[in-house]
Amino acid sequence: MKIAFLGLGNMGGPMAANLAKAGHEVTGFDPVPEARQAAEGHGITTVETGPEAVADAEAVITMLPSGPIVLSCYEEIIPAATGEDVLFIDSSTIDVESARKAADMVRDAGHSSIDAPVSGGVVGSEAGTLTFMVGGTEQAFARAEPLLEVMGRKIVHCGDAGNGQAAKICNNMLLGVQMIAVSEAFVLGEKLGLDPQAFFDVASTSSGRCWALDTNCPVPGPVEGSPANRDFAGGFASGLMLKDLKLAQDASELAGVDTAFGRAARDAYERFAEIDGPKRDFSAVITAVRDNSLND
16 A cells, blocks of 8 residues: 655654555655654655655555644645545544544545554554554544554554544553552652562552553563663653643543543643653653652
8 A cells, every 4th residue: 555654753663664564655754854764764765745745645644743733734735635535544642622623624625534543652663563542433444454453463443533532641641640659659668668579579460450560660670671670761751641641631621520630640740841851751750759758
């Protein structure tokens, strides 16, 4: 299939590379020259503009930073899509309202679309093991599924347009709350004289078990692959977690839902990002918990 891929950064670049590796004809665009150069090394043809990338595409995939950027991009590229019923797949993490506006724009132009944000981080992007949360019609989902299967391991159709984004922000609100709770539990255990490995051995096999503990453990040692073992480098950046928590709070306010723990998590990551910077893995929030605790 002829695929246009817009947004060739840390996530989009490996996703596009996996499509090219699977035999698809991928034309990519990114405003950053280094991203285009890296993509070319993986068999992707790059061009200088988004409209040029989508001109002959059968499917268009976008991985962009925010809702306004997605809508601005769609305004530019939809008129340039000359094919019949081109499939638009937006894998950005954006607000639900923007996702639904984007779907309306595509439908009004006579094309099909899904919102398909991802979970799994850069490692999952590179390995082709992402989880896709998809919003859109059954017909659009069926058309997109073979492409998503190249880039991911788990694909869930969550309902109509915007529901993929809804699932993503709800999941990451849950994850953000869990990581703070796991961090607080470890720090409390340390203060009480409990060895972190011993606490991990208990919690990871009992009722406290969760992904934030047994896969992305915020203390070095218990989980070999966790970012805590490399001073929290890589992984899912705290700034991105803060972005998702803000999206969740915006959505909860519009929906009239009291998400007190989600709100507290947003505030905690906002403070943490200001002090520590947004680039370290979100599990580094444990350092803020320690800093805020009483000294021995």
